[in-house]
Amino acid sequence: xxxxxxxxxxxxxxxxxxxxxxxxxxxxxxxxxxxxxxxxxxxxxxxxxxxxxxxxxxxxxxxxxxxxxxxxxxxxxxxxxxxxxxxxxxxxxxxxxxxxxxxxxxxxxxxxxxxxxxxxxxxxxxxxxxxxxxxxxxxxxxxxxxxxxxxxxxxxxxxxxxxxxxxxxxxxxxxxxxxxxxxxxxxxxxxxxxxxxxxxxxxxxxxxxxxxxxxxxxxxxxxxxxxxxxxxxxxxxxxxxxxxxxxxxxxxxxxxxxxxxxxxxxxxxxxxxxxxxxxxxxxxxxxxxxxxxxxxxxxxxxxxxxxxxxxxxxxxxxxxxxxxxxxxxxxxxxxxxxxxxxxxxxxxxxxxxxxxxxxxxxxxxxxxxxxxxxxxxxxxxxxxxxxxxxxxxxxxxxxxxxxxxxxxxxxxxxxxxxxxxxxxx
Ligand SMILES: [Zn+2]
Numbered sequence: 366x367x368x369x370x371x372x373x374x375x376x377x378x379x380x381x382x383x384x385x386x387x388x389x390x391x392x393x394x395x396x397x398x399x400x401x402x403x404x405x406x407x408x409x410x411x412x413x414x415x416x417x418x419x420x421x422x423x424x425x426x427x428x429x430x431x432x433x434x435x436x437x438x439x440x441x442x443x444x445x446x447x448x449x450x451x452x453x454x455x456x457x458x459x460x461x462x463x464x465x466x467x468x469x470x471x472x473x474x475x476x477x478x479x480x481x482x483x484x485x486x487x488x489x490x491x492x493x494x495x496x497x498x499x500x501x502x503x504x505x506x507x508x509x510x511x512x513x514x515x516x517x518x519x520x521x522x523x524x525x526x527x528x529x530x531x532x533x534x535x536x537x538x539x540x541x542x543x544x545x546x547x548x549x550x551x552x553x554x555x556x557x558x559x560x561x562x563x564x565x566x567x568x569x570x571x572x573x574x575x576x577x578x579x580x581x582x583x584x585x586x587x588x589x590x591x592x593x594x595x596x597x598x599x600x601x602x603x604x605x606x607x608x609x610x611x612x613x614x615x616x617x618x619x620x621x622x623x624x625x626x627x628x629x630x631x632x633x634x635x636x637x638x639x640x641x642x643x644x645x646x647x648x649x650x651x652x653x654x655x656x657x658x659x660x661x662x663x664x665x666x667x668x669x670x671x672x673x674x675x676x677x678x679x680x681x682x683x684x685x686x687x688x689x690x691x692x693x694x695x696x697x698x699x700x701x702x703x704x705x706x707x708x709x710x711x712x713x714x715x716x717x718x719x720x721x722x723x724x725x726x727x728x729x730x731x732x733x734x735x736x737x738x739x740x741x742x743x744x745x746x747x748x749x750x751x752x753x754x755x756x757x758x759x760x761x762x763x764x765x766x767x768x769x770x771x772x773x774x775x776x777x778x779x780x781x782x783x784x785x786x787x788x789x790x
Pocket of ligand 1: 525593614
């Protein structure tokens with residue numbers, strides 16, 4: 366037994382707000398109309414396909430690690446009907462870079478948090494190592510490029526929550542040595558040194574120790590991730606960090622006013638220092654009507670999850686099943702609107718109009734959130750490329766959004782690390 370799985374699943378659901386997987390599995394859609402598409406439209410579809418399958422497509426946040434944990438026989442090489450990520454569907458959707466998220470409940474602290482994080486890092490490494498022809502663990506941008514040249518998927522790791530260092534700064538070094546390439550400063554709850562966006566402010570952003578953690582991450586070449594953190598923590602991290610930051614899975618508040626998303630001012634400040642906002646696909650982060658309707662229909666997400674907890678106890682599978690059923694029922698009753706994949710493109714476009722294509726990327730939250738119709742899994746990704754092309758985006762801008770921006774920030778973090786180590790070995 367690696368963990369009390371069901372408890373973890375419950376906590377995970379609370380943390381992610383909603384943990385159901387895809388509800389409606391639509392066939393691979395095309396952006397163009399089904400009938401009467403002009404020759405020009407067909408040309409765009411063909412060009413988009415060619416571009417998508419020849420470039421880096423890197424997703425900075427996937428919770429597939431939880432599937433390694435909850436399904437002891439989960440096989441990354443097998444095509445599943447549930448969840449969003451496996452090698453066949455990544456291949457089908459041209460996704461060739463993935464950050465596996467290392468996540469544990471934010472209430473678990475100290476040595477136990479470190480132990481569980483190391484356990485998950487081991488799980489990712491072991492599962493990736495099983496399929497060396499298809500997927501390879503990468504630590505640097507150069508290694509990602511090499512993997513791509515060999516037609517292999519680049520597997521990377523991000524630690525989702527600073528609580529996993531157990532207040533021991535040396536654990537940052539251990540994570541770096543094991544291949545972790547970003548760390549989210551806090552998750553659903555505050556850590557003892559950084560405030561979360563979904564908790565009551567306790568530290569007015571980052572404490573002095575929190576700032577030390579950011580500097581240590583810079584030194585180790587671990588990207589600083591500000592998804593989930595409070596606005597003040599974001600601004601503190603932005604000021605302290607020598608390397609650009611990422612928001613590994615956040616969307617735009619201007620379209621959906623959620624604390625997990627970023628305001629226009631924050632996106633501008635992030636971009637001004639070279640950072641990237643990686644757009645999250647979770648329905649309640651991208652669609653205001655859905656977010657409001659869900660809160661109304663369920664009496665609030667947290668209360669709803671408490672009710673399910675009473676019904677299912679610690680049975681994680683019951684939990685997921687019931688949540689899925691509830692959402693289907695609410696949609697059928699017209700109490701929840703449908704949210705489709707175009708909303709994701711709307712967020713990308715908003716951020717690009719605000720700060721340019723150099724500062725926007727993809728951070729789906731696959732296998733950890735509630736995906737919009739049409740983007741239920743990795744196989745559907747080419748639709749984003751086609752939609753951006755139809756909006757008139759240049760090939761070069763699309764390549765940046767799909768993956769090159771992430772590689773650029775990785776390289777910047779590696780450079781800062783090398784400089785800091787050279788100055789102070
Ligand atoms: Zn998250």
